[in-house]
Amino acid sequence: MTDIHCQGCGAIIQTTEPDKAGYTPKSVDGNDTILCRRCFRLKHYNDIQDVSVTDDDFLTMISQIRDKEGLVVHLVDIIDVDGTMIGSLPRIVGNKRVILVANKMDLLPKSTNRNKLMKWLRSAAKEAGISVEGVYLISSAKGHGMTDLGEAIEEHRKGDDVYIVGTTNVGKSTFINKLIQKTTGTADVITTSYFPGTTLGFIEIPLDDDTALIDTPGIVNRQQIAHYVSDHDLKVITPKKEIKPRVYQLNNQQTLYFGGLARLDFIKGERQSFVCYFSNELAIHRTKLKNADNLLKEHRGGLLSPPDEKTLEILPAMTEQTHRLTQEKTDIVFPGLGWITVPGGSITITVHSPKSVRVSLRQSLI
Numbered sequence: 527m528t529d530i531h532c533q534g535c536g537a538i539i540q541t542t543e544p545d546k547a548g549y550t551p552k553s554v555d556g557n558d559t560i561l562c563r564r565c566f567r568l569k570h571y572n573d574i575q576d577v578s579v580t581d582d583d584f585l586t587m588i589s590q591i592r593d594k595e596g597l598v599v600h601l602v603d604i605i606d607v608d609g610t611m612i613g614s615l616p617r618i619v620g621n622k623r624v625i626l627v628a629n630k631m632d633l634l635p636k637s638t639n640r641n642k643l644m645k646w647l648r649s650a651a652k653e654a655g656i657s658v659e660g661v662y663l664i665s666s667a668k669g670h671g672m673t674d675l676g677e678a679i680e681e682h683r684k685g686d687d688v689y690i691v692g693t694t695n696v697g698k699s700t701f702i703n704k705l706i707q708k709t710t711g712t713a714d715v716i717t718t719s720y721f722p723g724t725t726l727g728f729i730e731i732p733l734d735d736d737t738a739l740i741d742t743p744g745i746v747n748r749q750q751i752a753h754y755v756s757d758h759d760l761k762v763i764t765p766k767k768e769i770k771p772r773v774y775q776l777n778n779q780q781t782l783y784f785g786g787l788a789r790l791d792f793i794k795g796e797r798q799s800f801v802c803y804f805s806n807e808l809a810i811h812r813t814k815l816k817n818a819d820n821l822l823k824e825h826r827g828g829l830l831s832p833p834d835e836k837t838l839e840i841l842p843a844m845t846e847q848t849h850r851l852t853q854e855k856t857d858i859v860f861p862g863l864g865w866i867t868v869p870g871g872s873i874t875i876t877v878h879s880p881k882s883v884r885v886s887l888r889q890s891l892i
């Protein structure tokens with residue numbers, strides 16, 4: 527069968543993978559004016575949906591804007607900063623100004639210290655090799671922080687184009703759709719620009735006569751736990767509402783399991799409280815350290831789930847790291863899952879997480 531191309535973006539039409547370029551839910555019968563779902567929604571509803579592209583396509587597209595002036599708005603997911611920060615960003619986009627925008631703030635407890643959070647984000651960006659001009663906290667779903675951010679973008683862009691960049695699932699479509707509602711009401715202003723040699727074009731939303739807001743496709747970051755769990759499990763581990771802290775008083779030689787996806791062993795130290803910030807739907811189990819291995823062996827996928835069967839097929843093996851905490855209050859962060867706040871002092875813990883989802887420590891945000 528010959529390939530049928532979308533009349534909007536040029537992608538090859540396909541009916542099997544909704545998240546990939548060229549998807550249409552309809553059966554294709556050789557109709558030569560077909561639009562993929564993404565272009566259809568864009569044309570008729572001014573609604574933007576994210577699709578991921580291959581790394582090669584992404585690099586080809588980006589390389590065509592490398593030398594242009596512009597401001598990059600790098601969106602990250604506040605629940606998965608390590609998994610959504612694009613370390614290679616300056617190498618990919620060239621020498622552009624960058625502002626960092628942390629989305630999904632509505633999921634954090636109200637008691638979160640925003641100053642500490644912004645400081646941590648700035649240093650996380652620096653560690654990833656990105657020097658940022660500003661850090662902004664928003665909830666694109668709720669619309670929080672959007673007005674301030676809109677003004678900040680206007681100021682930082684200094685009359686240049688604005689590129690919105692993020693990994694898949696950070697909420698980029700939600701964010702851009704909110705921005706469009708604020709900035710334009712007119713249909714047909716949004717266009718796609720075609721890039722030779724790629725399956726997709728950037729979506730462009732005009733800001734004035736000469737410049738535009740440009741949506742780049744989502745980059746797939748292999749460190750995101752979202753890529754290693756089934757759709758069902760992703761729903762369980764992704765918080766839907768403000769996270770409610772769950773507190774465990776632990777003695778040393780006790781273990782906490784977060785489903786069967788992550789584990790914390792309290793090895794040494796005085797009895798103290800471990801405050802856990804995870805999706806309210808993710809079950810936490812406490813057990814004795816000496817029984818912990820057996821519990822996982824016997825109950826992973828059952829009592830200790832997620833993982834479900836599908837996740838078990840794709841989940842990398844667990845690895846462990848031991849930390850001796852000396853600081854005051856510390857957060858032990860499992861990127862994409864949540865974090866545990868410990869009062870600190872002098873304690874030793876061992877954390878277990880799927881390989882590629884690297885646990886990190888930060889000064890407590892609460």
Ligand code: GDP
Binds near residue numbers: 575631666695696699
């Ligand atoms: P994209 O893949 O980056 O375009 O992300 P989407 O806009 O499709 O959003 C990915 C998921 O995150 C969806 O389930 C959204 O409902 C959710 N989401 C997006 N923005 C927010 C937000 O501000 N708060 C919360 N709680 N969820 C959000």
